[in-house]
Amino acid sequence: MDLRQLISNQTDVALSLSKHVALTEAKDSNLVFSPSSIHVVLSLIAAGSEGPTQDQLLSFLKSKSGDELNTFSSEVVPVVFADGSPSGGPRLSFANGVWIDKSLSFKDSYKQVVDNVYKAASNQVDFQTKLIFLALVYRMLLNNGMFFMLMASLKAVEVIQEVNSWAEKETSGLIKEVLPPGSVDSASRLILANALYFKGAWDEKFNASKTKDHDFHLLSGGPVKVPFMTSKKKQVIGAFDGFKVLGLPYKQGEDKRRFSMYFFLPDAKDGLPALVEKMGSESGFLDRHLPRQKVEVGDFRIPRFKISFGFETSKVLKELGVVLPFSGGDGGLSCG
Template sequence: MGTIILVLMATMAGVAHSRFGDYTFPSYTRSPLGDSVDIASMKFLKETYNSAADKSVVSSPFGIMSLLAFYAAGAEGANRDEIVRFLGASDYKQLEASYESLSQRYASMDRSYLTVANKVFVSDKYTLRDQFKYAASAYRSDVENLNFENTKLAADTMNQWSASNTNGKISSPVSESDIDPAAAAALLNVIFFQGHWHVPFNASETKEKEFHLDRSNSVKKPMMHLLQSLFYYESAELGAKMIELPYKESQFRMIVVLPDEVDGLSSVVEKVAQRGLLEDVFKMGPAGADVKLDMPKFEIKSKLNLNELLPKVGVSRIFSEAAPGIIKEQGVAVSRGLQEAFIKVDEEGATAGAFTGLIMVFTSSNSRPPPPISFKVDHPFLFAILHNDIVLFTGTYAH
């Protein structure tokens, strides 16, 4: 039985943008696929959070799910069933249609703000099966031969592909030790999102303020400030309140989930793993008043070992059971699965200005606007980046 390597790279940079104009919140739609991606993403986040010593973590579960769906094209039996079950599909045909469609949709988007790409490196000693070549085409994946026996060359080649697709943000996710010289193939996925806020943060208003690590300890963090009408929701079920920060790029948004309690993040992570996030996201609406937002600038980089994390969400057979439909010469199992993810959120490029056309609230000539709602992100929180109802990135910030 041969081996195959799964490598995923995900990076997202959120910055403010200096051009503002009329803006209308898009109408988001909820779908069964969005729900299944949501549930799987939050289950994976829980295991990532629980396994990490540093509770500031980021990942793209969607990148992992896309590559698993791609891999499933060459698997069968219980091996494939585990993937179908984790991804929340009724059967493999539904999974195949859903993820091929998403891959094609995202591959056709403007690469100036979103890059979603797949790549297959196959050993020059082996040949891909025709059905897997078809799957590679459907997932918009390039195929290239590579000599895995030269582990340095193999790692360098994968790293160059990652760097070229992430504007150099993730340039060395693969080390020589990750490469099995006897590997038959490697499946790679990258997601790169460069988002521009529609909500302007004025850099001159960013101040050092207290960020509470827990009930007893705090540190100073640069906190961005905004007074604006935003989508908002208080979830008694999660024990948290939420805001939505829209991006200039259509249908993209960041959701910030702030636990009610300073030490409530682990409880919120546990609850979203059980019920997902979308149920609450789709209850969000105009706050009815301006939101007085204080939120830290932050940057997180995570390296995830999928050999350890995927079995915790019910996907383990890919590491021990051969998939017969990938390589002609023999079945292959995954020897190494890894993801490196990066996120940066700041107010770079922001200028002072009016944000026109956010949300209107009814007033009369005799009425006074209601007092602002305080949303002070001064303790550990959860965040997610969505395109419509598809969770692309998720993570937690703890310090």
């Protein structure tokens, strides 16, 4: 297994997915999401799939086999997503969870993958127990009463609460709902989930007293006043054809890993869609466009920002050709 090539492949998948989400689901809004989380969940599905469903997932993830995906995850995830806070680096939580109906059980081979490769917490739950109740509806226009028999899956509601509580715990309270009301019912049999939490401190903090309001140009064309951070220190910046890239390193302490946040800024005020298209279409784009050296800067400003975003992942994946896992029935799944 060529680990470098696999990392390059998964980076291409992440950028392609990001491009599609940015240009469709988030074309009129800010965007934040974790391609790595989607990759891991799809890998878990691939590990429990067979036939055309697994082939479709492997093709999308640019992998030769389920074993290759599992090996990749077992090599990369424990290193990249380990918590660095004990050694002075960023605080990280990357958790996987599996909830399966109590009427089913995992195949031993799949349970091994869930437990040992993805370190996922596996839980047996009850999706199917139903609460039956009567609702009296008084219809004033007809001046008569009418009874309706309603059935609701009480246990499905409890499962939603359990999964959302798990996500809230794993993200230190930042994500309170991954499953909205009604997303699970008595027909549900399996839930796969991933939660990612990252908290890091800049290697060189910005002086809050120097934060001032400046114009931020929207894609719609108009500017708005927002607070910008600034600094006179050297910065990790690279200039390329049509855009610039800024890298802001996080404190790493004794952590041997090096995390940075990268800002890609198009030269044209309306150049973001074209830059996103370029990033998601050219293989190896990031490898060729990440700056390494600090340089002198003149007028240097970064807007302060806070982003919240959500989208229906299965819809996006179906638009990108991953249809069979969401086509109804067992979808080729054979994990239980």
